[in-house]
Amino acid sequence: MRGTLFGDQIEAFEDALQYIGEYDISAAPIRFIDEKWRTEIDQFPYQMTFGSRTVIQPIHPELGPVLPDYKPLASIPRAIDPDEKYDPKYFDKLSNWAETFKVIGFRALKPNTRRGFSMNSGMSTRIVYEPKGNRATVLSDWANLFYQRVVDRQARVLEIRYPSENRKILSIAELKQKKPSNTLQEEVLWIEVTIENAELEKVNAYTGCSNCWKRTNLPLQKRYSCAACSNKECISTERITFKFEARDDTGTMAFTTFNDDTERLFRKTAATIYAIKEADDQDAFRAIQDMLSSTPFYIKVGPTQHLGQNNVLEWTLKTIELKESLDIEQNIQDTVTNFDQGKDSMEKHS
Numbered sequence: 001m002r003g004t005l006f007g008d009q010i011e012a013f014e015d016a017l018q019y020i021g022e023y024d025i026s027a028a029p030i031r032f033i034d035e036k037w038r039t040e041i042d043q044f045p046y047q048m049t050f051g052s053r054t055v056i057q058p059i060h061p062e063l064g065p066v067l068p069d070y071k072p073l074a075s076i077p078r079a080i081d082p083d084e085k086y087d088p089k090y091f092d093k094l095s096n097w098a099e100t101f102k103v104i105g106f107r108a109l110k111p112n113t114r115r116g117f118s119m120n121s122g123m124s125t126r127i128v129y130e131p132k133g134n135r136a137t138v139l140s141d142w143a144n145l146f147y148q149r150v151v152d153r154q155a156r157v158l159e160i161r162y163p164s165e166n167r168k169i170l171s172i173a174e175l176k177q178k179k180p181s182n183t184l185q186e187e188v189l190w191i192e193v194t195i196e197n198a199e200l201e202k203v204n205a206y207t208g209c210s211n212c213w214k215r216t217n218l219p220l221q222k223r224y225s226c227a228a229c230s231n232k233e234c235i236s237t238e239r240i241t242f243k244f245e246a247r248d249d250t251g252t253m254a255f256t257t258f259n260d261d262t263e264r265l266f267r268k269t270a271a272t273i274y275a276i277k278e279a280d281d282q283d284a285f286r287a288i289q290d291m292l293s294s295t296p297f298y299i300k301v302g303p304t305q306h307l308g309q310n311n312v313l314e315w316t317l318k319t320i321e322l323k324e325s326l327d328i329e330q331n332i333q334d335t336v337t338n339f340d341q342g343k344d345s346m347e348k349h350s
């Protein structure tokens with residue numbers, strides 16, 4: 001069956017899919033291919049689409065690039081319970097962790113796959129301070145042997161968790177050169193760009209929930225109970241998304257802004273943009289277009305969840321920041337505040 005990658009995805013999937021590799025692929029919706037796009041190599045009229053939830057796992061990992069050896073949690077043998085409960089004071093024993101890199105064990109951690117993959121501790125979590133057995137020995141030996149590597153990695157994690165005040169601005173070309181192997185899920189970078197040819201056709205104006213931004217068919221300004229976010233006091237409100245090509249001297253990259261970032265970028269409220277779109281007001285849009293092509297602004301970017309899931313690096317827009325004085329932004333914020341209580345919840349639902 002055919003799977004199709006578009007544009008930047010091709011390079012992003014470079015390390016996740018190898019020629020003649022065999023893979024278990026889950027959560028890739030299978031769709032019908034329209035007659036006119038079908039080619040001779042398509043045995044079946046269907047194709048897979050790789051979305052943000054898709055997980056790709058090699059069947060023979062030894063043939064591909066060397067990746068961590070993940071084990072199902074159930075297959076990890078239980079260590080002898082050291083009878084130590086999860087309690088802040090037990091972490092005291094770890095106070096010098098940053099200098100010595102002790103190998104310790106954890107029991108009863110919960111996997112969390114909401115953003116890539118991580119582990120959460122809970123009340124039943126136990127810490128095993130001196131784990132016994134072959135695996136622990138191998139890991140200790142490895143940590144001693146590759147001490148510098150562990151130190152470097154630690155420095156990098158700390159740099160990303162606790163970034164310095166100065167934001168890191170990269171060019172688009174530098175951003176595209178980054179690889180999954182040297183990027184962390186939490187990493188945040190900035191690019192400074194303009195939009196050369198903003199199109200009104202790429203502006204999507206719709207009516208959505210004031211809390212979670214989910215589309216609704218209700219007329220504007222109706223109070224309703226939203227099924228998507230279970231909030232009973234929502235108002236059907238103008239919502240705007242905008243697709244564009246960001247440009248700097250080194251290249252271009254495609255992004256989408258959601259409601260608040262679109263307002264910030266256009267220096268207009270969602271209601272105003274909605275009206276421009278409804279009326280197909282090309283004159284009003286030309287003023288926005290001119291401003292976007294001549295006034296550079298910042299985009300904060302981070303890797304999508306694909307990095308943790310599939311070792312695939314794609315950059316997504318986190319937020320927009322303008323260079324000019326904050327009072328202009330403040331004006332927009334003041335105007336939109338009354339129907340915009342839910343702006344912080346966008347990340348959860350986008």
Ligand SMILES: [Zn+2]
Pocket residue numbers: 209210211212213214226227228229230231234
């Ligand atoms: Zn809602």
